[in-house]
Amino acid sequence: MAETAKWYVVHTYSGYENKVAATIQKTVENRKLEELIEDIRVPMETVTEVLDNGSREVERKMFPGYVLIKMKMTDESWYVVRNTRGVTSFVGPGSKPVALTDQEVSALGVEKHEIKLSYQVGDNVKIIDGPLEGFVGLVDEISIPQQTVRVTVSMFGRETPVELKFNQVAAMEK
Numbered sequence: 001m002a003e004t005a006k007w008y009v010v011h012t013y014s015g016y017e018n019k020v021a022a023t024i025q026k027t028v029e030n031r032k033l034e035e036l037i038e039d040i041r042v043p044m045e046t047v048t049e050v051l052d053n054g055s056r057e058v059e060r061k062m063f064p065g066y067v068l069i070k071m072k073m074t075d076e077s078w079y080v081v082r083n084t085r086g087v088t089s090f091v092g093p094g095s096k097p098v099a100l101t102d103q104e105v106s107a108l109g110v111e112k113h114e115i116k117l118s119y120q121v122g123d124n125v126k127i128i129d130g131p132l133e134g135f136v137g138l139v140d141e142i143s144i145p146q147q148t149v150r151v152t153v154s155m156f157g158r159e160t161p162v163e164l165k166f167n168q169v170a171a172m173e174k
Contacts, residue, residue: 003072004072005036005038005039005070005071005072006070006071006072006073006099006100007068007069007070007099007100007104007105008068008069008070008071008073008081008090008091008097008098008099008100009066009067009068009069009090009091009100010066010067010068010069010081010087010089010090010091011065011066011087011088011089011090011091012065012066012067012086012087012088013065013086013088014064014065015064016086017042017061017064017065017066017067018042019086020067020084020085020086020087021040021041021042021067023084023085023086024037024040024067024069024080024081024084025040027080027084028040028080031080033076033077033080035072036071036072036074036076036077036080037069037070037071037072037077037080037081038070038071038072039069039070040067040068040069040070041067041068041069041070042061042067042068043061043062043063043068043108044059044060044061044062045059045060045062046058046059046060047059047060062108066091067087068100068108069081073097073099078090078097117142117149117166117171118170118171119139119149119169119171120139120142121139121140121141121142122138122139123138123139123171123172124136124137124138124139124172125137125138125139125149125151125169125170125171125172126169126170126171126172127151127153127162127164127168127169128168128169128170129167129168130164130168132153132162132164135153135155136153136172137151137152137153137154137162137169138151138152139151139169140152140161147165147166148163148164148165148166149163149164149165149166149169150162150163150164151163151164151169
């Protein structure tokens, strides 16, 4: 039995994704299973449709026929999800559900992690990891999606831009 909740993919009849999600949510509330089944999502994306009379934005399912569920895999939680009307199976080999990896979860954009940095563009930072450890540089650019920061470091009398991961730099004490 798993101690932490993981994301699982459930296959449903096409077009029943929202109904399945709502039914599971209602069952969780009725049976007081919030500690087992934490989150249920039908991933949606906003798409711009261009038609003869103009364009409009439409919400569309990213994965028709699938629902993502964050849950602790126990016999009870498996039973609740598996026996929900409209659910055909968990995604995995045979009847054994397989949890999504952390990389798959982040690639799907299911969980948003808010990143707070203690520095911003124009601040001096100290490089705390990597071959330039100990150098001080000026932040030029911050890329949240790639989780990188571009720092200009003075090496051998020249200004050199270096791209580093967020965890490789630290804000200087003011």
